[in-house]
Amino acid sequence: MQKSVEKTQQDFNTIRTGRANSSLLDKVMVEYYGAETPLKAxxxxxxxDSTTILVQPFDRGSMNQLQKAISMSDLGLTPNNDGQVIRLNIPPLTTERRQEFVKLAGKYAEEGKVAIRNVxxxxxxxxxxxxxNSEISxxxxxxxQDQIxxxxxxxxxxxxEILAVKEKELTNI
Structure with a gap:
């Protein structure tokens, strides 16, 4: 159950709140030499700063694949490539986008609760x-069962609790 809570927290960290956070890119996968590889690898x-994320590839030859993967992700960010690094400018969130993220956070919370109920x-x-089997009375x-x-x-x-914190974070401008 603790792992379900931790997984839900990780999912919440991938939802952007208007501030730059490197964990936004945790779920981005890159096609690299025929294999799906996490961007952070x-x-x-x-x-x-609070509005920019810098992505500096270990292999400059992979710059185009990284840029394509970021563009294709559901983050809604446009990568700017200067040949050395990829810059991602985090625009301020609109009210509609904030509401979408609140719904997404609710979905992640429900998935976490389902995992807990399965346990x-x-x-x-x-x-x-x-x-x-008559092992216990x-x-x-x-x-x-009551303890469980x-x-x-x-x-x-x-x-x-963590959903309430994330919703507050998302709705505060």
Missing amino acids: LANISTP RRDAIDKVRKQEK EDESRDL QKITDKFTAKID
Whole structure:
């Protein structure tokens, strides 16, 4: 369940908030010598100021592939190539774009909650199987299922908390 919360947090980090953040490029994959490779494995990514991301490739020959991958991604950013580095200017977000990002954050949060509920289902199935095989009593089974539900509620609340923080971040101008 903790891994589900961490994955949801990573997904939230890929949603841009109007400030330059190198984690925006975490999901960008580049076709490099016939293999899909993460952008961060092919270039040094830095943020010199709050509105710019610099992508400096380790191999200058891959500059065009990097630029194409960034253009094709769903980030909505236009890469500027000066032969040495790729500059990404982060424009301020419009109100409509902010609302789209809030919806996307909600979708990521729901995916995290589904993952947590799947873990809960698997744990409860194990407890029921132990009860059926007479390894534990019916009362112990009920107690364990209650504990599993309480843990599930705790992790679901964590996802709700980080979603609220991200929504606040997105809606503040």
